Amino acid sequence: MKRSFLFNLVIISILILFTSCNKRPEPYSILEYKGDGVVANYTKSYMTMSYETESIKPNSILAGKGDLILYGENLLSCVGKNSGTKFSYKADKEFGYINGKIRSITIPEKDDQLPAFLRSDTTDFSQLEFITFGSKVPESYMPLLTRLAKIRPDAGLSFENGLSNLSEILKLFDPAVILAGNIPVKDYGLFSGEPNLESLLLVLEDSINTTPLPAMAELEQLIISGEGESITGDQFLANNSQLEKLSLISVGTFDCSVLKSLAHLKELMIFDCDTILNVELIKEHKSLEVLIPYWEDFKYDITENDLPALRWISFSSKLPQNIFESFIGSNPNLEVVEIIKNTNITNLQPLLSLKKLYGLTIVDTLTDINTVKSLKNLKYLSLPNGVLNDSIKKAIIHEALPGTVLASNEGVCLGSGWLLLLIPFIMLFSFVSKKKRS
Numbered sequence: 269m270k271r272s273f274l275f276n277l278v279i280i281s282i283l284i285l286f287t288s289c290n291k292r293p294e295p296y297s298i299l300e301y302k303g304d305g306v307v308a309n310y311t312k313s314y315m316t317m318s319y320e321t322e323s324i325k326p327n328s329i330l331a332g333k334g335d336l337i338l339y340g341e342n343l344l345s346c347v348g349k350n351s352g353t354k355f356s357y358k359a360d361k362e363f364g365y366i367n368g369k370i371r372s373i374t375i376p377e378k379d380d381q382l383p384a385f386l387r388s389d390t391t392d393f394s395q396l397e398f399i400t401f402g403s404k405v406p407e408s409y410m411p412l413l414t415r416l417a418k419i420r421p422d423a424g425l426s427f428e429n430g431l432s433n434l435s436e437i438l439k440l441f442d443p444a445v446i447l448a449g450n451i452p453v454k455d456y457g458l459f460s461g462e463p464n465l466e467s468l469l470l471v472l473e474d475s476i477n478t479t480p481l482p483a484m485a486e487l488e489q490l491i492i493s494g495e496g497e498s499i500t501g502d503q504f505l506a507n508n509s510q511l512e513k514l515s516l517i518s519v520g521t522f523d524c525s526v527l528k529s530l531a532h533l534k535e536l537m538i539f540d541c542d543t544i545l546n547v548e549l550i551k552e553h554k555s556l557e558v559l560i561p562y563w564e565d566f567k568y569d570i571t572e573n574d575l576p577a578l579r580w581i582s583f584s585s586k587l588p589q590n591i592f593e594s595f596i597g598s599n600p601n602l603e604v605v606e607i608i609k610n611t612n613i614t615n616l617q618p619l620l621s622l623k624k625l626y627g628l629t630i631v632d633t634l635t636d637i638n639t640v641k642s643l644k645n646l647k648y649l650s651l652p653n654g655v656l657n658d659s660i661k662k663a664i665i666h667e668a669l670p671g672t673v674l675a676s677n678e679g680v681c682l683g684s685g686w687l688l689l690l691i692p693f694i695m696l697f698s699f700v701s702k703k704k705r706s
Contacts, residue, residue, distance in 0.1 A: 296332050297330075297347060300355065301339055302327070303339070303358055306321065306678075307329050309330070309335050310336045311331075311334070311491070312558065313582075316679065317679055327676060328648070330675075334348055336445070340358070340359040343359055343372050345398070346397070356368075371395055374400045375401050378406065393420060400426040401431055404433075413440055424443050435458055445468075451473070456482055462484065463485075465486055466489060474497060480503045480506045481507060483507040484508055485510070489512065492516055492517065493519075494518050499516070499526055502525040505530060506529045511533065515538075516538045516539065521543040522538065527550070535559075536559055544563060551575060554577065556575050557577050560580075561582065568583075568587065568592075570599065572599055578602065580604040589612055589614060592612075603624050604629075608632070615636055616640060625645065628643065628646060631677055637655075641664070641668035641669065648673050649669065650674075650677045651674070652677060652679070
């Protein structure tokens with residue numbers, strides 16, 4: 269009897285241990301920021317929504333591993349590269365700080381503009397994450413860059429206008445992230461030798477039809493921005509079938525046959541493209557978890573059988589109520605829902621059927637606060653500034669959802685001038701931040 273009891277106890281203990289070790293981790297991170305500026309998840313929302321922060325008033329953002337986050341006026345970070353989920357940031361002309369440590373620096377283009385602080389051997393660059401260049405790096409700065417490369421060889425790099433000595437810079441660093449502005453297609457081969465490159469942003473200078481990108485073995489995330497240039501043909505990504513995240517921004521014509529090579533595609537964002545061809549091919553990517561279709565005539569005719577792994581969806585501004593209801597009913601495993609500037613969706617009750625709903629973001633207009641208050645399992649809720657700046661409404665929502673992180677968002681008005689992706693990113697977000705404060 270005693271032996272049987274001990275045996276059963278051991279079995280139960282093993283089962284408990286096995287269950288606890290295999291418990292599914294939280295699918296996303298809720299990151300809290302405080303500082304003077306704005307925050308945005310560039311990977312998943314481009315510039316359609318931002319989160320204003322202050323030194324004494326933090327704000328929160330929902331993100332997944334590997335997402336590129338913009339915050340402040342000259343900071344960029346990659347989720348998963350930092351420890352913790354709470355960040356205090358500040359920035360000046362040359363430096364960006366997180367939790368008191370230098371995380372980003374901007375290299376000036378003229379020899380006499382490098383601050384003494386940057387030249388100092390005692391400056392702590394141990395947590396440096398990102399280096400931004402202009403179109404030229406003076407030769408006199410190379411000793412500094414050599415020293416930085418020894419401290420943080422994997423620091424991300426951002427540059428514009430075909431950095432003249434790019435190949436020399438890439439010999440020093442093995443970056444995990446590269447933001448490449450206006451690089452001719454013929455020079456894309458410079459990236460193929462980067463052993464740690466996980467995220468790449470390309471600003472297209474030419475339309476691409478048959479020229480495939482060179483193989484980049486570790487590349488997981490590709491963001492492509494154009495100024496009307498087109499991407500067609502099914503060979504463009506043939507050498508990079510391992511890609512998991514793809515974002516298309518302001519491309520003239522995009523043919524979804526380009527996706528044919530991507531056997532492991534998990535995230536797809538298509539924003540402000542003039543023409544989308546062969547949209548039905550998206551359904552062939554059964555591993556797709558995140559779908560962000562920022563164009564008005566996307567049909568949302570997707571069922572659980574079409575995309576069984578789908579967890580995150582964004583609804584555009586023109587989507588009618590009946591299509592919203594049908595889509596929610598056909599995809600019961602959704603975990604994150606975003607509703608962007610939509611006044612047609614006035615009844616949110618279909619969301620109550622989503623047992624795994626983790627995050628909800630509503631931009632610009634909240635039409636059904638009563639249903640929102642009933643989403644008791646929600647971990648993250650982002651609502652328009654106008655709602656959460658109302659102390660009475662915020663208190664009512666907080667009382668109804670005491671375990672939910674509340675975040676206030678702002679929808680960014682994207683006119684034609686906004687559709688040009690500016691590199692380096694400090695120019696982009698500096699402009700956004702100053703515009704909002706004026």
